[in-house]
Amino acid sequence: MSLSFELLKTDGLARRGRITTAHGAVETPAFMPVGTAGTVKAMTPQAVAETGTEIVLGNTFHLMLRPGAERLAKLGGLHTFMNWPGPILTDSGGFQVMSLAELRKLDPDGVTFRSPVDGTTHRLTPERSIEIQHLLDADITMSFDECTTWPVEEAAAAYSMRLSMKWAERGRRTFLERKGYGLFAIVQGSVFPRLREESAKLLVKMGFDGYAIGGLAVGEGKDLMFSTLDTTMPQLPVDKPRYLMGVGRPADIVSAVQRGVDMFDCVMPTRAGRTAQAFTRRGELNLRNARHRDDPRPIDEHCACPACRNHSRAYLHHLIRSEEILGAMLLTWHNVHYYQDIMRGLRGAIEAGSLGHWIAAFEAEQGRGDIPSL
Numbered sequence: 339m340s341l342s343f344e345l346l347k348t349d350g351l352a353r354r355g356r357i358t359t360a361h362g363a364v365e366t367p368a369f370m371p372v373g374t375a376g377t378v379k380a381m382t383p384q385a386v387a388e389t390g391t392e393i394v395l396g397n398t399f400h401l402m403l404r405p406g407a408e409r410l411a412k413l414g415g416l417h418t419f420m421n422w423p424g425p426i427l428t429d430s431g432g433f434q435v436m437s438l439a440e441l442r443k444l445d446p447d448g449v450t451f452r453s454p455v456d457g458t459t460h461r462l463t464p465e466r467s468i469e470i471q472h473l474l475d476a477d478i479t480m481s482f483d484e485c486t487t488w489p490v491e492e493a494a495a496a497y498s499m500r501l502s503m504k505w506a507e508r509g510r511r512t513f514l515e516r517k518g519y520g521l522f523a524i525v526q527g528s529v530f531p532r533l534r535e536e537s538a539k540l541l542v543k544m545g546f547d548g549y550a551i552g553g554l555a556v557g558e559g560k561d562l563m564f565s566t567l568d569t570t571m572p573q574l575p576v577d578k579p580r581y582l583m584g585v586g587r588p589a590d591i592v593s594a595v596q597r598g599v600d601m602f603d604c605v606m607p608t609r610a611g612r613t614a615q616a617f618t619r620r621g622e623l624n625l626r627n628a629r630h631r632d633d634p635r636p637i638d639e640h641c642a643c644p645a646c647r648n649h650s651r652a653y654l655h656h657l658i659r660s661e662e663i664l665g666a667m668l669l670t671w672h673n674v675h676y677y678q679d680i681m682r683g684l685r686g687a688i689e690a691g692s693l694g695h696w697i698a699a700f701e702a703e704q705g706r707g708d709i710p711s712l
């Protein structure tokens with residue numbers, strides 16, 4: 339029943355694994371591009387697959403409001419609807435609904451909120467969130483939780499975390515077990531080690547198919563994020579996947595893999611691609627910058643993505659300055675491809691037992707900065 343996770347190899351705390359879902363396998367460590375409204379923005383599903391992406395993330399909040407979960411189910415579920423035959427993880431809607439601020443009202447049973455799309459009133463409870471994710475046909479369903487704000491006092495973080503644990507239990511009871519489908523819980527507790535430990539212990543006792551670390555990358559800073567990760571990870575079972583939500587920049591992903599994280603999602607590569615930013619082996623660069631105007635070289639001569647294979651910096655710069663859609667498409671493609679290059683590199687290094695060497699080379703290259711201007 340449910341999902342299978344094989345731990346294939348370890349290197350220090352880092353793990354090389356494989357998750358097998360109803361819609362195929364995911365090699366871990368894995369990066370999941372965010373497909374908010376049933377699309378990884380500015381990319382066709384075929385293009386997403388060509389980057390080596392094996393799993394994408396869908397957003398319950400956006401999809402329940404438009405086109406609607408029941409409509410999506412009638413149309414064959416999210417895989418069919420967006421023509422992504424591979425695995426899909428859906429978030430629970432919790433993060434987006436909590437960030438609505440004055441448009442939402444939280445109670446111990448769930449959240450009532452006004453749709454930012456058309457002003458209609460909606461309600462999300464742990465049960466309804468699981469039901470929606472079932473209607474979407476998510477391979478991996480996330481528990482509905484209350485996202486602790488930042489900054490936060492320990493008492494408020496404790497209240498929020500304990501509410502999320504009750505909601506996790508309700509979701510656990512609602513989730514329908516099927517072969518190839520799994521339910522992940524989310525460890526909360528902000529940056530307080532005692533709360534993280536309490537949260538992890540409660541969830542592990544309930545038993546889930548995977549464990550996410552939520553409530554990080556919300557403004558606490560790198561040191562607190564990694565120290566929280568360091569205290570949380572040992573609480574999680576070794577035989578289940580671990581997912582660090584919403585992280586992050588390439589260097590953060592590498593550091594988290596080194597600490598034993600298996601899965602990541604972040605809007606960064608796609609969002610950056612729409613704002614002229616490229617992530618490269620030699621750091622970040624902005625293609626809007628005038629220094630690329632006359633540069634016939636690609637973003638990265640070693641990158642195999644279509645933006646780098648077929649186009650110059652000068653052309654990409656021109657597209658961006660002219661506000662041509664193709665500029666956003668090509669940069670998004672490059673960024674997702676580069677993120678997947680990192681994941682391929684990490685997986686290969688863990689397999690070879692040479693992660694330390696790989697990370698040293700990664701950091702040295704990032705530190706060199708972009709190629710000098712012509």
Ligand SMILES: [Zn+2]
Pocket residue numbers: 637638641642643644645646647672673675
């Ligand atoms: Zn490229």
